[in-house]
Amino acid sequence: MNKNAFRQLSYGVYVVSTWDHGRATGCTANSAMQITSDPATIAVSINHDNYTNSCIQDTGRFALSILGEHSDPGIIGVFGFKSGKDHNKFNEVESAVKSYLPVVADACAYIVCEVIDKMETSSHTVFLGKVVDADVLKKDDPMTYAYYHNVIKGKSPKNAPTYIAEEALTGSADSAQTSAGGAVQPAKYVCSICGYEYDGDTPFEELPEDYVCPICGQPKSVFEKK
Numbered sequence: 001m002n003k004n005a006f007r008q009l010s011y012g013v014y015v016v017s018t019w020d021h022g023r024a025t026g027c028t029a030n031s032a033m034q035i036t037s038d039p040a041t042i043a044v045s046i047n048h049d050n051y052t053n054s055c056i057q058d059t060g061r062f063a064l065s066i067l068g069e070h071s072d073p074g075i076i077g078v079f080g081f082k083s084g085k086d087h088n089k090f091n092e093v094e095s096a097v098k099s100y101l102p103v104v105a106d107a108c109a110y111i112v113c114e115v116i117d118k119m120e121t122s123s124h125t126v127f128l129g130k131v132v133d134a135d136v137l138k139k140d141d142p143m144t145y146a147y148y149h150n151v152i153k154g155k156s157p158k159n160a161p162t163y164i165a166e167e168a169l170t171g172s173a174d175s176a177q178t179s180a181g182g183a184v185q186p187a188k189y190v191c192s193i194c195g196y197e198y199d200g201d202t203p204f205e206e207l208p209e210d211y212v213c214p215i216c217g218q219p220k221s222v223f224e225k226k
């Protein structure tokens, strides 16, 4: 099986949010899709290990904030690489309440759903939600997972349904360290927390000591040379 084929599926980048006993919480998701148009229903897949999963089970409601290409990539770090169990993620981003649910203000659109069914898999719950509210927040192109991967240089958290271990992608462009002509490429510096690959014009070694990962906000010291 060539898992590179999975990379040919298209996904967006979303924050799925709900309440945890009156406290807003949420996590990133890329497996979300519209299932039917009338009534409008949405399916999202959330890992059992994500704290948001149990919160959606409790409240029976969730909101989908659809991130745009111009949304702050730091939002993905806050919602994708920290646990909502002991971290108030919504304290770090601008939010709004729409139809009684918290959404990310810097998203290009939101959809609020009421859970009408769910399916358990070995690792994830697929929630089926009836849409009760939706609106566009700003003019922007929705961020696709390909854009996140290729332009922002971000990676999937390990509990994403679409996560593929890099070692499983043998022969992928990501693993190439030499060019077609055989010349050695400059060393890559990759954030060990979120997988962000530094690609700025300034050599990584010359970045100031207070440099932080633009995705997860962790310091320069957590970057590893690849």
Ligand code: FE
Residues within 6 Å of the ligand: 191, 192, 193, 194, 195, 196, 213, 214, 215, 216, 217, 218
């Ligand atoms: Fe990072």
